[in-house]
Amino acid sequence: MKPVTRIHSRTAVLADENIDTDRIIPARFLTTTTREGLGRLCFHDWRYQADGSDNPAFPLNQPQAQSCAILVAGQNFGCGSSREHAPWALLDYGIQAVLCSELADIFRNNALKNGLLAITVSEGEHRWLLEHPGSELAIDVRGEFIELPDGGRIAFQLEPFARHCLLHGVDQLGYLLQHADAITRYEQQHQEQVA
Amino acid sequence: MTAKTLFEKIWDAHVVAAESTDTPAILYVDLHLVHEVTSPQAFTELRERGLKLRRPERMLATLDHSTPTLPTAANGERPYANDEAKAQVAQLESNCREFGVALHGWDSADRGIVHVIGPELGVTQPGMTIVCGDSHTSTHGAFGALAFGIGTTEVGHVMATQCLLQRRPKTLAIHVDGQLPQGVGAKDLILHIIGQIGVDGGTGHVIEYRGPAIAALSMEQRMTVCNMSIEAGARAGLIAPDETTFAWLQGRPQAPQGAAWDAAVARWRRLPTDAGARFDREVRIDATAVKPTVTYGTHPGMAIAMDAPVPPARNAQEKRALEYMQSQPGQPMQGMPVDVVFIGSCTNSRLSDLREAANVLRGRRVASRVRMLVVPGSEAVRRDAEREGLHQVFTAAGAEWRVPGCSMCIAMNGDLAQPGQLVVSTSNRNFEGRQGKGARTVLASPATAAASAVAGSIADPRDYLVEVAA
Numbered sequence: 001m002k003p004v005t006r007i008h009s010r011t012a013v014l015a016d017e018n019i020d021t022d023r024i025i026p027a028r029f030l031t032t033t034t035r036e037g038l039g040r041l042c043f044h045d046w047r048y049q050a051d052g053s054d055n056p057a058f059p060l061n062q063p064q065a066q067s068c069a070i071l072v073a074g075q076n077f078g079c080g081s082s083r084e085h086a087p088w089a090l091l092d093y094g095i096q097a098v099l100c101s102e103l104a105d106i107f108r109n110n111a112l113k114n115g116l117l118a119i120t121v122s123e124g125e126h127r128w129l130l131e132h133p134g135s136e137l138a139i140d141v142r143g144e145f146i147e148l149p150d151g152g153r154i155a156f157q158l159e160p161f162a163r164h165c166l167l168h169g170v171d172q173l174g175y176l177l178q179h180a181d182a183i184t185r186y187e188q189q190h191q192e193q194v195a
Numbered sequence: 196m197t198a199k200t201l202f203e204k205i206w207d208a209h210v211v212a213a214e215s216t217d218t219p220a221i222l223y224v225d226l227h228l229v230h231e232v233t234s235p236q237a238f239t240e241l242r243e244r245g246l247k248l249r250r251p252e253r254m255l256a257t258l259d260h261s262t263p264t265l266p267t268a269a270n271g272e273r274p275y276a277n278d279e280a281k282a283q284v285a286q287l288e289s290n291c292r293e294f295g296v297a298l299h300g301w302d303s304a305d306r307g308i309v310h311v312i313g314p315e316l317g318v319t320q321p322g323m324t325i326v327c328g329d330s331h332t333s334t335h336g337a338f339g340a341l342a343f344g345i346g347t348t349e350v351g352h353v354m355a356t357q358c359l360l361q362r363r364p365k366t367l368a369i370h371v372d373g374q375l376p377q378g379v380g381a382k383d384l385i386l387h388i389i390g391q392i393g394v395d396g397g398t399g400h401v402i403e404y405r406g407p408a409i410a411a412l413s414m415e416q417r418m419t420v421c422n423m424s425i426e427a428g429a430r431a432g433l434i435a436p437d438e439t440t441f442a443w444l445q446g447r448p449q450a451p452q453g454a455a456w457d458a459a460v461a462r463w464r465r466l467p468t469d470a471g472a473r474f475d476r477e478v479r480i481d482a483t484a485v486k487p488t489v490t491y492g493t494h495p496g497m498a499i500a501m502d503a504p505v506p507p508a509r510n511a512q513e514k515r516a517l518e519y520m521q522s523q524p525g526q527p528m529q530g531m532p533v534d535v536v537f538i539g540s541c542t543n544s545r546l547s548d549l550r551e552a553a554n555v556l557r558g559r560r561v562a563s564r565v566r567m568l569v570v571p572g573s574e575a576v577r578r579d580a581e582r583e584g585l586h587q588v589f590t591a592a593g594a595e596w597r598v599p600g601c602s603m604c605i606a607m608n609g610d611l612a613q614p615g616q617l618v619v620s621t622s623n624r625n626f627e628g629r630q631g632k633g634a635r636t637v638l639a640s641p642a643t644a645a646a647s648a649v650a651g652s653i654a655d656p657r658d659y660l661v662e663v664a665a
Contacts, residue, residue: 173352
């Protein structure tokens with residue numbers, strides 16, 4: 001994973017609550033066996049009309065939402081299926097951070113493991129962000145704050161290990177493999193349970 | 196000794212390295228379930244890094260999501276939805292051969308939905324940690340196992356190290372007091388619970404379902420309840436193992452035998468939550484107030500008793516959901532015309548679910564406007580159902596009797612509804628487009644689904660069961 005330290009972008013807003021991972025990438029596209037190239041399928045059934053043209057009612061199709069890397073989403077974004085295809089699709093589409101007052105657990109976990117910043121802010125801050133699409137923000141991972149256009153700051157907290165891995169591009173599987181001896185000891189001590 | 200919850204006992208027994216402020220716990224995984232959709236990228240990563248599976252004997256793989264549920268053609272071709280689905284299945288077959296994983300594939304007498312066959316084979320056992328790249332892994336919590344869904348990156352972690360990096364979740368006790376009324380089942384109960392606590396009511400928590408109404412449930416009903424824990428946003432759902440659990444497991448192919456069985460049961464009896472143990476949150480539900488319950492919107496938390504009026508939209512999203520569903524505030528869901536009925540999925544495809552549907556359908560016909568699919572959860576369920584003649588009840592009524600798989604729950608194998616069609620479904624998600632682009636899903640119990648198939652509109656199964664009894 002490449003280190004992620006700072007993201008600077010305007011915001012795009014999807015205000016709907018409970019946007020599930022089926023909406024982020026419909027299940028019929030999950031027959032893929034790779035992680036790549038899913039951006040064109042991101043929000044597919046919301047983003048395109050039946051004839052394949054862009055749906056003008058989809059907020060991310062608005063001209064001002066183009067090339068926004070920060071998505072402000074309604075509460076409980078990423079609920080439902082555990083498919084990691086959802087963060088893969090978002091990243092490939094160009095989203096590098098999702099800001100929300102509450103994120104679904106599995107989605108947040110999957111996102112952070114792929115370098116997609118999944119950040120929760122307070123309800124009041126979330127409301128402000130929802131009401132101000134197109135805001136120019138800078139997200140600072142090291143300092144754990146979001147810089148607002150007026151110079152104000154929103155503080156956030158990442159799980160410390162996830163933050164460390166983002167900042168240093170740590171490979172979590174590599175980290176786990178370093179604990180092979182401890183895992184072997186555990187297996188030896190729990191023969192009955194692990195039998 | 197400190198009083199502990201069931202969750203705490205399982206968690207503590209699986210900590211390889213304790214969590215600190217800076218690092219999550221390293222948690223040992225006893226059983227890793229695998230299917231074709233969420234594993235290929237993980238196998239690829241292992242291959243690229245030159246890694247092996249740490250404990251292939253702790254893995255069990257099956258084919259369920261992308262698999263056709265129509266029988267093989269005369270020329271031996273399976274009717275896959277497309278070449279990509281076929282290739283995905285072939286890739287799991289070759290990955291399992293290459294890495295030495297037991298695959299319950301097409302030639303297996305045990306193939307089926309991953310969350311149906313784990314328990315059936317006795318692989319799922321109390322006190323275990325179980326993961327799968329699938330959010331409905333919570334199903335296995337019915338046995339008092341800590342079971343949860345993970346992403347594909349974590350699938351790779353478990354393959355290579357048999358461990359996961361995890362922060363300890365919080366605990367939520369849901370006490371279900373009293374007993375469910377006659378004609379009301381586990382599916383009604385869990386939809387009612389999610390309707391009460393919301394689709395994010397369990398976020399960050401592991402739920403333990405407790406109380407007399409839970410203790411009275413059969414194992415298959417408990418699986419239905421735990422299955423949908425994720426629909427309340429929970430990390431996992433648990434039910435304490437008891438005599439019902441042990442009786443169900445005893446004699447299963449991979450359950451312990453003889454002296455090992457006795458030792459295992461003695462160990463499992465120590466798992467239930469100790470008196471005086473504390474949960475982070477507690478919720479009480481009155482089982483006696485639960486009625487046949489259905490969803491009226493586009494997430495499982497939008498659930499009401501079928502005879503209750505659809506509530507008015509409280510915000511723009513709910514307004515959009517009601518418009519999508521064409522459900523009218525103030526009107527009950529009962530009586531809404533139905534196009535498709537689906538009985539199946541890891542929520543409701545077990546023998547008792549099929550019996551429940553067949554009891555309503557026996558001697559009746561599916562309404563002419565309705566297409567009905569019955570998809571058993573596994574080959575074993577299919578065999579048992581056919582031995583009882585349930586398949587004949589379904590086909591005589593005009594329903595299609597299919598080959599096991601996830602089918603129309605996730606609608607990625609070609610089994611799907613058309614835009615605008617209303618599906619009464621025993622599955623777990625009524626998201627927009629989940630059962631086909633533009634399709635409208637109403638989640639319900641097998642009895643409600645069957646009654647709705649006969650009526651051609653959403654119907655109360657109690658009306659049908661009373662007639663049979665009379």
